[in-house]
Amino acid sequence: MRMRSLWAIPAAAVLAATVLVTAPAAPRAQETTENPFTTTLDIRMGQRLYQQQCTRCHGQTGDGGELGPALTNGFTSASTDAGLFRIVREGIPNTQMIGISRNATDQSVWMVVSYLNSLNSTPAVDLPGDVAAGRMVFEGKGNCASCHMVGGEGGRRGPDLTRVGDRRDPDELVSDLRTPDEDLAPRWWTLRVTREDGSVVEGLRMSEDTFTMRLMDENEDLWSFSKGGVRSYERVTSSIMPSVNALLTEDEVEDLVAYLYSLRREET
Ligand code: HEC
Ligand code: HEC
Numbered sequence: 001m002r003m004r005s006l007w008a009i010p011a012a013a014v015l016a017a018t019v020l021v022t023a024p025a026a027p028r029a030q031e032t033t034e035n036p037f038t039t040t041l042d043i044r045m046g047q048r049l050y051q052q053q054c055t056r057c058h059g060q061t062g063d064g065g066e067l068g069p070a071l072t073n074g075f076t077s078a079s080t081d082a083g084l085f086r087i088v089r090e091g092i093p094n095t096q097m098i099g100i101s102r103n104a105t106d107q108s109v110w111m112v113v114s115y116l117n118s119l120n121s122t123p124a125v126d127l128p129g130d131v132a133a134g135r136m137v138f139e140g141k142g143n144c145a146s147c148h149m150v151g152g153e154g155g156r157r158g159p160d161l162t163r164v165g166d167r168r169d170p171d172e173l174v175s176d177l178r179t180p181d182e183d184l185a186p187r188w189w190t191l192r193v194t195r196e197d198g199s200v201v202e203g204l205r206m207s208e209d210t211f212t213m214r215l216m217d218e219n220e221d222l223w224s225f226s227k228g229g230v231r232s233y234e235r236v237t238s239s240i241m242p243s244v245n246a247l248l249t250e251d252e253v254e255d256l257v258a259y260l261y262s263l264r265r266e267e268t
Pocket of ligand 1 (some may be wrong): 054057058060067068069071075076078084087088096097112
């Protein structure tokens with residue numbers, strides 16, 4: 001079943017039901033995308049909230065624990081303060097990440113966002129590559145933008161790289177580019193589904209439970225299957241990202257790393 005057009009209706013219905021059930025819930029998320037609460041005092045208040053609600057999973061100082069990842073190397077699920085706000089407010093669906101308590105105000109969520117940002121200031125480093133040349137490789141020969149978003153433009157099949165320099169250091173970027181399959185998290189696995197008629201649909205595994213699975217194909221179309229309704233399916237645990245080794249020269253990789261590392265939050 002092709003989901004794109006059907007998608008909106010059931011989702012809206014579910015949402016409406018949820019809102020009814022949880023009527024006395026949290027105040028609605030603010031539309032503003034600028035964080036209004038960034039003073040030192042705000043950060044300290046954010047830290048206090050963090051210590052009450054987040055340490056059991058993310059560790060006392062945000063360096064990670066058994067139940068949650070480190071929050072000190074930038075963020076893979078958000079590239080803006082507004083994105084962080086949403087994650088802290090609502091959690092991340094289908095993961096342990098539950099977010100802040102329901103009765104938290106928008107102000108406290110912004111304060112937590114400020115605290116999280118304070119854990120992530122990256123020192124500037126001089127790199128051999130050329131940022132402008134790296135950007136051209138990214139958009140051209142490297143074909144990177146077909147899968148990655150930077151500043152709101154590009155594909156969605158890979159992580160948003162708008163602030164990748166905040167979460168990856170140059171050495172890590174080199175291994176991201178050369179050995180994309182290493183340490184691949186399950187959220188980047190591929191599903192390959194063979195339908196009853198023998199045709200194959202393949203794409204990023206968006207979600208999967210006992211009976212159903214959803215994937216996003218290379219055209220960014222969403223598909224949903226019931227496991228009982230297909231001939232077979234398999235998970236592919238290697239990355240859809242090709243290694244740059246066969247594709248780019250040493251110099252081009254250096255330039256790319258310089259460009260990627262320049263993608264950071266402005267120091268204020
Ligand atoms: C029960 C455990 C748990 C609690 C409590 C929890 N988290 Fe998380 N958090 C997680 C897990 C697990 C993930 C990774 C989810 C995924 O797979 O993407 C996560 C992800 C995140 C991320 C995204 C990290 C990234 O790299 O994009 C942020 C930010 C975050 N948590 C902040 C918080 C804050 C702030 C609190 C407290 C208000 C909190 N979390 C409470 C388990 C938890
Ligand atoms: C076919 C889609 C695709 C293409 C093309 C692609 N990537 Fe990726 N990229 C991904 C996916 C999916 C991931 C996450 C899984 C992984 O780490 O391999 C990823 C991960 C990354 C990461 C790690 C990001 C993080 O947050 O940890 C970087 C950096 C990166 N890609 C840069 C590039 C660059 C530069 C190019 C061009 C030379 C490129 N990618 C081409 C799909 C792609």
